[in-house]
Amino acid sequence: MSDEIDRLALANQIxxxxxxxxxxxxxxxxxxxxxxxxxxxxxxxLLVLWERDGLSVKEIGQRLLLDSGTLTPLLKRLEAIGLLVRRRDRADERVVRISLTERGRALRATAEAIPPAVMQATGCSVAELGALRDGLLALRDNLLAEVEDEAG
Amino acid sequence: MSDEIDRLALANQIxxxxxxxxxxxxxxxxxxxxxxxxxxxxxxxLLVLWERDGLSVKEIGQRLLLDSGTLTPLLKRLEAIGLLVRRRDRADERVVRISLTERGRALRATAEAIPPAVMQATGCSVAELGALRDGLLALRDNLLAEVEDEAG
DNA sequence: AAAAATTAAATAGTACACAAGTTAAAATTC
DNA sequence: GAATTTTAACTTGTGTACTATTTAATTTTT
Structure with missing residues (x-):
């Protein structure tokens, strides 16, 4: 009779x-x-921009799955602390291009120390983390695909 | 030679x-x-309260890993829409106990339909979801344990 | 080429999250 | 048992996220 797990139990919620x-x-x-x-x-x-500099707000949003409502103020803060500059694209004035400053680029070297510290803190093996990542990305893409089906 | 770089990328990816x-x-x-x-x-x-009603703010926070700064306004909103009531504990006036209203309890029946819909949307099997959930919980607990080690 | 539709950012408003500090009550220490 | 410490919740301030709307620029249609 209680083969049926409690689907509303917090512990069961992925x-x-x-x-x-x-x-x-x-x-x-x-x-x-x-x-x-x-x-x-x-x-x-910053990770996105270290990979490719000069992206538009929209392109950053596509990579991070965030919209301009979130990114605009966030990028303004990064500009305010001098890590990047926001400039309208000359060829298409609707587009704002984001370019790292010298300081923004230089920060990459300092950031190199961060990932190993976090990986160590997970207490998981590389194989486990890889499997987890792949499972999460597949699950995420399925969730988002269904959301878009409904919109379209 | 680039084993190292792949691992660094993985930490960001996970x-x-x-x-x-x-x-x-x-x-x-x-x-x-x-x-x-x-x-x-x-x-x-609501999931937490459906499992056990009358918890304190702190107890809800322990289950959801949230603090009172997040929970107090959230619970006030749930009270405002009539799903629960917040009352000081008679025996210990520091504690605020949260009790579902009749409407709050009744909502559980409607909510039963949600988990299966979401599970279906993930496009993953029950076994996959279980493995993913367990991996995430283990990873999470490792991350939090290290944070606390430093505090203590 | 003017009108209509689309697009990219920005803006306004709501709701988390979290750190830091406050207040009041209870437990501990002396 | 008064003073100190601890605890629980609340409050304040900053920074996401997201919806919906607005503005300005570009495309597409006609």
Whole structure:
């Protein structure tokens, strides 16, 4: 009769596992990122820009799955602390291009120390982390695909 | 030679995977929770209270890994829409106990339909979801344990 | 080429999250 | 048993996220 697990039990919720793991990462990153003077979402923007500089707000949003409502103020803060500059694209004035400053680029070297510290803190093997990552990305893409199906 | 670099990238990828999967869940839940008239974090509180009513703010926070700075305003909103009541504990006036109203309890029946819909949307098997959940919870607990070691 | 539609950012408003500090009550110490 | 410490919740301030709306620039249609 109670083969049926309690689907509303918190412990059974994959979404709570993702939610709380994501927050745990943020807390773990916080003291490490304090050295750089940035928050976790700001760090994500830097990761994207270190990979390819001069992206538009929209392109950054596509990589991080965030919209301009979130990114505009965030990028303004990064500009205010001198890590990047925001400039309208000459060829298309609707577009704002984000370019790292010298300081923004230089920060990359300091940031190299962060990932190994976090990986060590997870207490997981490389194989486990890889499997977890792949599972999460597949799950995430399925969730988002269904959301878009409905919109379209 | 570039084993090292791959590992560094992985650390960023696993946390971004958790971060973006968590947001994808929130977006997926949104239309489902709109029927209940609550947000995702509010829904988490209801899950906890459906499991055991009359918990203190602190006890809810321990289950959800949230502090009173987050919970107090959230619980006030749930009280404002008539799903619960907040009352000082007679025996210990520091403690605020949260009790579901009749409407708050009744909402559970409606909520039963949500987890299967979300599970289906993940496109993952029950076994996959279970493995993912367990991996995430283990990872999360490792991350938080290290944070506390430093504090203590 | 003027009108209509689309697009990219920005803005306004709501709701988390979290750190730091406050207040009031209870437990501990002396 | 008064003074100190601890505890629980609240409050304040900063920074995401997201919806919906607005503005300005570009495309597309006609």
């Amino acid at each position: 979404c709570f596992a993702a939610y709380s793991a994501s927050h745990a990462f943020a807390r773990r990153y916080k003291p490490l990122l304090a050295v750089l003077g940035v928050t976790y979402p700001q760090y994500l923007c | 946390c971004f995977a958790a971060y973006s999967a968590s947001h994808a869940f929130a977006r997926r839940y949104k239309p489902l929770l709109a029927v209940l008239g609550v947000t995702y974090p509010q829904y988490l509180c």
